[in-house]
Structure formats: C-alpha cells, structure tokens
C-alpha cells in the first residue's frame with residue numbers, strides 16, 4: 001500500500017512515523033506492507049522535514065502533482081477543516097483511496113457531499129480516529145460485546161484537553177470558525193468520542209447540548225490579538241435507543257479541561273457489569289462485576305494490540321502505537337483482510353457525527369433537546 005500525504009503538519013509527521021516502523025507489525029497477521037512514497041505541503045520548511053524519511057520519492061508543494069503520481073495508492077489528507085472537501089474530492093477524482101482526517105468536512109453539508117463522492121467514485125475511504133485501537137479501549141468494547149454487563153444503564157465517552165486554559169497560547173486555525181467550522185471543539189475532538197458508541201450501535205435519538213466559549217481572543221503571534229470564535233467545550237447529553245428503552249449517553253469534548261493533556265476515556269455501565277478505560281492510566285482497565293460486594297477491579301494491561309507487533313506483551317502502549325494500529329486497520333480493510341477486527345470510521349459514521357453536531361448547535365441555540 002503506497003501512501004501519499006497531503007498536509008505534513010502535526011498529523012502528517014505522525015503518519016510518517018507510523019509507516020517508518022511498519023516492520024514492527026507482524027506480517028503474518030497483517031499481510032499488507034505500507035510505505036510512504038510522496039508528501040505534499042504548502043510550506044517549504046514542512047516539506048523539507050520529510051527529506052530524512054526513507055522511501056519518500058516525491059516531495060511537492062502542489063497536491064495535484066502528488067495525485068498524478070503512479071506511486072501512490074492511498075492518500076492521507078491532514079489539513080485544516082475548511083480544506084477537507086476540496087482536497088478529498090480531488091483525491092477521489094484522481095482515482096486514489098483515502099484516509100481522511102476528521103471531522104470529514106467543515107460541516108454537515110460538506111460531509112454529505114464528500115460521502116456522496118465516496119459512494120459514486122467507488123474508492124475505499126475511511127476517517128481517522130485512533131484511540132479505540134488502544135488495548136484498554138478494545139477491552140471495554142469486548143466487555144460490552146460479551147453481554148456480561150447485563151442491561152445497559154449509561155455510557156460516557158470523553159476527550160479532554162487543557163492546553164487552551166492558558167490565555168497566552170497563540171490562536172491557530174483550530175480556534176476560528178472559518179477554518180475549524182462552526183461546530184468548533186466538536187469538529188476537533190468529536191470523532192474521537194463517537195467512534196466506539198456508533199460502532200456499538202449507539203446512535204443518539206435526542207441530544208441536549210451545553211456549549212461554552214470562554215476565550216474570545218488570543219495572541220496572534222505577531223504582537224496583536226486574534227478573534228477566537230469557536231466553541232471551547234461541548235457537553236452533549238444524548239439518549240440512545242437500546243432494546244426498546246432509552247439510555248443516557250454523555251459525550252464530552254473539551255479544550256478547557258483542567259488537568260487533562262490529551263485524555264480520552266470511555267465508561268460503560270450495566271446492571272451486571274461495567275468497564276472503564278482512560279488514557280490517563282494507559283495500562284489500567286477498570287471492570288465491575290455485580291457480586292455481593294460493590295467492587296471495581298483493576299487490571300494491569302500490557303501490549304495486547306489489535307494487530308500483533310514485535311513489542312513485548314508486558315510493555316505499555318501510547319499515542320504513536322494506537323495511531324499505527326489505526327493505519328494497520330485501514331490497510332487490512334483496504335486489502336480485504338480485516339475480518340472481525342475493529343475498523344476505522346466509515347463515511348456513514350462520519351456523516352452521522354456531523355448530523356449529531358449540527359443538532360447540538362441547534363440544541364444550544366434553542367436551549368432545547370433536539371430529536372435526531
């Protein structure tokens with residue numbers, strides 16, 4: 001699978017790192033070799049960083065040149081949200097497959113147009129969301145699927161950041177509606193909190209949203225101030241339909257979460273059992289089983305990755321690992337060998353996330369719960 005990257009910033013470099021150590025993945029379990037062959041970014045300094053990456057044969061500042069390359073099968077596009085639609089459509093028109101970054105277009109209409117283009121092009125398209133590939137997250141999913149939790153009581157899925165608590169942190173494209181989208185933090189962090197619930201079939205039938213905008217301007221990095229008009233924090237109180245009942249599900253997306261660096265967590269509670277995992281404790285799985293006494297048990301996890309690697313089973317995983325695992329899942333599905341393993345976000349799930357976030361905007365505006 002020969003990959004080209006459009007957008008070599010934070011995530012483009014992370015992807016290069018994932019391909020650079022692809023040999024760590026067990027070839028028998030994943031019979032797909034991936035290599036990074038081409039990179040495009042508008043900035044010369046960004047493009048130059050990739051000169052040190054083995055295997056990269058094409059470096060360009062024009063994405064059309066990358067898309068014309070016969071050395072590229074799949075394109076990873078990691079650019080600001082207002083550019084998603086145009087670049088994703090160009091990728092599909094060029095006959096390439098796509099791993100799109102979230103939120104899959106700046107808003108719901110853009111996501112719907114992208115999704116239609118995916119269907120009509122027949123290309124293989126998935127969207128990025130890596131945390132579910134961590135061993136702890138997989139164990140929560142397994143616990144739910146095993147049926148051990150009994151009747152579902154509630155679900156909580158969160159992604160918290162704290163770096164924006166510092167008002168002197170300069171503005172960037174993620175703080176402005178024009179480039180990040182009106183959905184703000186939901187576009188930035190939302191795909192991460194809906195991926196697992198959607199995959200488990202938990203789609204909201206109703207949502208009540210609390211959105212907060214705290215800092216309305218930040219240093220622009222040139223001595224002045226820039227307006228910041230996106231939502232900083234979003235709490236979505238949703239109902240999901242499960243076995244003819246409604247079950248509460250809370251989705252939290254926060255840029256202003258005191259004490260949280262990049263903390264993704266998932267908690268599922270049922271009448272007979274429950275499971276909880278947070279990246280704040282990357283080795284820890286908490287499980288609850290209804291016995292006589294009220295007790296949560298703590299399991300010290302190892303490196304039980306979805307796709308086996310050379311890494312010792314007792315070692316602990318981190319962000320670069322789950323990001324590589326997500327790419328492994330993409331490659332496996334691309335090659336038709338994913339089987340029953342957990343897969344990346346589909347275009348339909350991405351559109352559903354936008355439908356939810358658009359309803360959340362309406363909910364906040366009307367101060368009312370919105371039916372979906």
Ligand SMILES: NC(=O)c1ccc[n+]([C@@H]2O[C@H](COP(=O)([O-])OP(=O)(O)OC[C@H]3O[C@@H](n4cnc5c(N)ncnc54)[C@H](O)[C@@H]3O)[C@@H](O)[C@H]2O)c1
Nearest residue numbers: 007008009010011040041042043046078079080101102128
């Ligand atoms: N999966 C994750 O965990 C995760 C984390 C952060 C960001 N993201 C997503 O990744 C995407 C990019 O975010 P980022 O933090 O890497 O941004 P970034 O600002 O660090 O990088 C974006 C890069 O895109 C380049 N670019 C802009 N327009 C371009 C064009 N027309 N052609 C080629 N290059 C172009 C910029 O020069 C920049 O280097 C966004 O969709 C964001 O939501 C995902």
